[in-house]
Amino acid sequence: MPEQFRKGVLVPRLDDVAAAAGVARSTASRVMSGEATLTIREETRQRVLDAAAKLGYRPDTRARALRLKRTYALGIVVPEIDNPAFGTIIRSAQKAAIERRYSLFISLADKDQPDTALYRRLVEGKGVDGVLVTTISDPGLVDELRRRSIKHLLVNRELEGHQGSIIVDYVEATAQVVEHLVMLGHRRLAFISGPLHQYAGQKRLEGFTKGLRRCGLVPDEQLIGECNYGWAEAAEVFKRIYVASAAPPSAVCAANTTIASGMIAGARSIGLEVPDELSVISLLDSPLALMHVPAISAVQFPFEELGRLAANELIDAIENGSEMENVRLERFRIAERGSVSSLR
Amino acid sequence: MPEQFRKGVLVPRLDDVAAAAGVARSTASRVMSGEATLTIREETRQRVLDAAAKLGYRPDTRARALRLKRTYALGIVVPEIDNPAFGTIIRSAQKAAIERRYSLFISLADKDQPDTALYRRLVEGKGVDGVLVTTISDPGLVDELRRRSIKHLLVNRELEGHQGSIIVDYVEATAQVVEHLVMLGHRRLAFISGPLHQYAGQKRLEGFTKGLRRCGLVPDEQLIGECNYGWAEAAEVFKRIYVASAAPPSAVCAANTTIASGMIAGARSIGLEVPDELSVISLLDSPLALMHVPAISAVQFPFEELGRLAANELIDAIENGSEMENVRLERFRIAERGSVSSLR
DNA sequence: TAGGGTTAGGAAATCGATTTCCTTTTCACT
DNA sequence: AGTGAAAAGGAAATCGATTTCCTAACCCTA
Numbered sequence: 074m075p076e077q078f079r080k081g082v083l084v085p086r087l088d089d090v091a092a093a094a095g096v097a098r099s100t101a102s103r104v105m106s107g108e109a110t111l112t113i114r115e116e117t118r119q120r121v122l123d124a125a126a127k128l129g130y131r132p133d134t135r136a137r138a139l140r141l142k143r144t145y146a147l148g149i150v151v152p153e154i155d156n157p158a159f160g161t162i163i164r165s166a167q168k169a170a171i172e173r174r175y176s177l178f179i180s181l182a183d184k185d186q187p188d189t190a191l192y193r194r195l196v197e198g199k200g201v202d203g204v205l206v207t208t209i210s211d212p213g214l215v216d217e218l219r220r221r222s223i224k225h226l227l228v229n230r231e232l233e234g235h236q237g238s239i240i241v242d243y244v245e246a247t248a249q250v251v252e253h254l255v256m257l258g259h260r261r262l263a264f265i266s267g268p269l270h271q272y273a274g275q276k277r278l279e280g281f282t283k284g285l286r287r288c289g290l291v292p293d294e295q296l297i298g299e300c301n302y303g304w305a306e307a308a309e310v311f312k313r314i315y316v317a318s319a320a321p322p323s324a325v326c327a328a329n330t331t332i333a334s335g336m337i338a339g340a341r342s343i344g345l346e347v348p349d350e351l352s353v354i355s356l357l358d359s360p361l362a363l364m365h366v367p368a369i370s371a372v373q374f375p376f377e378e379l380g381r382l383a384a385n386e387l388i389d390a391i392e393n394g395s396e397m398e399n400v401r402l403e404r405f406r407i408a409e410r411g412s413v414s415s416l417r
Numbered sequence: 418m419p420e421q422f423r424k425g426v427l428v429p430r431l432d433d434v435a436a437a438a439g440v441a442r443s444t445a446s447r448v449m450s451g452e453a454t455l456t457i458r459e460e461t462r463q464r465v466l467d468a469a470a471k472l473g474y475r476p477d478t479r480a481r482a483l484r485l486k487r488t489y490a491l492g493i494v495v496p497e498i499d500n501p502a503f504g505t506i507i508r509s510a511q512k513a514a515i516e517r518r519y520s521l522f523i524s525l526a527d528k529d530q531p532d533t534a535l536y537r538r539l540v541e542g543k544g545v546d547g548v549l550v551t552t553i554s555d556p557g558l559v560d561e562l563r564r565r566s567i568k569h570l571l572v573n574r575e576l577e578g579h580q581g582s583i584i585v586d587y588v589e590a591t592a593q594v595v596e597h598l599v600m601l602g603h604r605r606l607a608f609i610s611g612p613l614h615q616y617a618g619q620k621r622l623e624g625f626t627k628g629l630r631r632c633g634l635v636p637d638e639q640l641i642g643e644c645n646y647g648w649a650e651a652a653e654v655f656k657r658i659y660v661a662s663a664a665p666p667s668a669v670c671a672a673n674t675t676i677a678s679g680m681i682a683g684a685r686s687i688g689l690e691v692p693d694e695l696s697v698i699s700l701l702d703s704p705l706a707l708m709h710v711p712a713i714s715a716v717q718f719p720f721e722e723l724g725r726l727a728a729n730e731l732i733d734a735i736e737n738g739s740e741m742e743n744v745r746l747e748r749f750r751i752a753e754r755g756s757v758s759s760l761r
Numbered sequence: 762t763a764g765g766g767t768t769a770g771g772a773a774a775t776c777g778a779t780t781t782c783c784t785t786t787t788c789a790c791t
Numbered sequence: 792a793g794t795g796a797a798a799a800g801g802a803a804a805t806c807g808a809t810t811t812c813c814t815a816a817c818c819c820t821a
Contacts, residue, residue: 136809198476200478361705432777440800456798
């Protein structure tokens with residue numbers, strides 16, 4: 074009875090393929106997995122392949138993983154899913170992974186639920202061969218990965234003394250934005266950041282002050298604002314800064330397009346024209362930048378490349394045991410749109 | 418030597434725990450997996466638990482899955498990751514899954530790469546116990562799931578004759594938006610949809626004409642536009658419609674906030690005031706709606722509930738073999754903000 | 762045709778956990 | 792103390808694939 078049962082109801086196993094082709098399980102395995110440690114006669118190969126096709130055989134990943142101690146799966150931990158930068162990274166990383174015959178699983182690192190799916194089941198349970206980490210707000214994750222010596226690569230994040238990270242250059246890009254504005258004649262620059270205790274905020278602030286110093290200017294505490302809660306807050310923060318400052322800014326760098334947009338709304342609400350009376354630039358591009366009149370100038374980073382390289386570097390490390398490096402992608406581009414004016 | 422080797426370098430297995438506790442593997446298994454088919458003396462239990470804790474033992478998911486024929490993992494296939502509705506669905510589904518001790522893996526159904534990770538490795542290779550499907554643009558996926566009799570649930574999508582889907586009511590919501598506008602005195606309504614060949618576009622168009630008919634009005638082909646490529650196109654489409662129509666619309670329904678935003682820009686570019694000369698409402702809310710002055714009125718759907726219920730229904734079906742139902746969440750809310758005016 | 766080297770393919774161990782089936786121990790009761 | 796039932800725990804099969812080790816068949820040459 075098991076014979077009928079197997080053919081009809083259940084999913085075929087390798088044994089079924091072997092039986093159908095009239096060969097041993099081992100031979101079927103050799104044919105299916107391709108990696109020929111042994112030569113197989115062409116005619117036998119075809120018999121097995123035909124049988125597999127007819128039965129609709131698909132190898133069982135779980136069994137394979139158990140035996141091979143390899144899952145050919147990668148995980149990526151992301152803090153938020155609807156951030157366009159992460160979206161791009163995920164997409165390109167998945168594409169690169171698939172090209173090398175790996176799968177990529179995405180797992181959200183929920184703030185209220187740090188005990189993520191990926192972490193609990195996959196990493197601890199050896200469900201993935203490696204992990205891309207795009208958030209370090211929970212340092213416990215990286216610690217644990219290191220402790221269990223699971224290959225992992227920090228993506229768009231870096232950590233003091235940590236081997237294996239790949240980043241874009243927020244610092245230099247921000248510094249160059251500042252230089253760009255100064256070259257256009259701006260002298261009073263404001264900076265409205267996202268949460269300053271987070272990685273991106275810190276790097277951008279660092280770049281901001283670095284850029285100013287390169288131009289022989291000194292940062293003015295009064296012109297530096299922090300915005301934790303998005304658009305509406307950005308408008309308020311801007312107004313507060315503008316009104317309070319002795320000499321108001323002629324240009325503002327916003328951490329991202331949401332903040333830039335909010336700031337523009339704030340500026341307009343107190344009668345300021347953009348870009349004539351206030352130049353605005355976003356330190357991170359997104360589709361939102363184009364949804365304004367004028368469109369918002371913004372810095373574009375090679376996030377697609379970042380995701381691709383990250384996946385490939387991780388896979389290399391898994392397959393060749395190669396050490397992971399710390400890579401910094403220096404490329405970026407200031408997309409000049411209409412929100413910045415020249416004072417000259 | 419293997420003894421030392423195991424303790425030092427490698428990850429502990431159940432056998433190591435058993436050895437450390439001085440019991441048999443089977444006993445250790447019974448303690449660790451909790452499900453007591455057999456009673457275990459409290460003292461023995463503690464010994465095993467202590468040993469496991471000391472060794473840092475974590476069960477190997479792959480081996481477990483192989484033996485149990487269950488992975489306690491769910492997959493979700495999403496068409497795009499940076500759409501706020503999908504973001505909400507994913508987040509709440511993941512949360513619900515974790516609460517029931519399942520993992521949720523997200524996989525992007527890339528258009529140019531329909532051969533997704535989830536599909537290839539997980540579904541075919543029995544890597545997940547069930548799948549949430551949020552896109553039907555590739556009907557092959559659903560076909561294949563059905564053919565392999567893998568539990569799956571359509572989320573925010575439905576298919577003729579398909580058992581197992583959970584949706585929000587785009588049709589009724591859109592119809593009620595139309596009624597709402599008509600009650601405010603609007604008679605000439607325009608509708609700018611996203612791609613009309615896709616699910617959401619079809620449902621909204623259906624609701625739009627249904628709403629009009631309920632109010633005794635007839636849809637005017639001239640006032641129906643399609644926008645496939647986002648903001649800038651929406652502005653153009655709107656202008657074209659407005660200029661071309663004999664009697665111009667006093668209100669417009671946009672499929673989503675990006676289109677609504679683009680339309681508003683288009684309207685302003687031809688000198689129209691919003692909401693005084695043109696009312697605008699989005700049939701789908703997103704943070705972008707609040708990034709306007711005036712803020713854009715929009716329809717809010719219970720996507721969080723959708724994701725939660727979807728995960729739970731799928732898990733129920735997996736665990737109890739219960740049939741999956743077709744559920745429609747009727748709740749929705751029209752968030753009135755400033756972009757709609759009354760003509761009375 | 763015997764001998765040596767290849768080529769082709771099979772039997773069985775293995776990966777790590779679960780579970781069935783069985784044996785031993787414990788305990789209550791007479 | 793002896794008996795039977797219940798409790799506690801162990802040995803081994805199992806899940807589905809890979810791989811090592813081995814044997815049989817084949818081919819060529821001397």
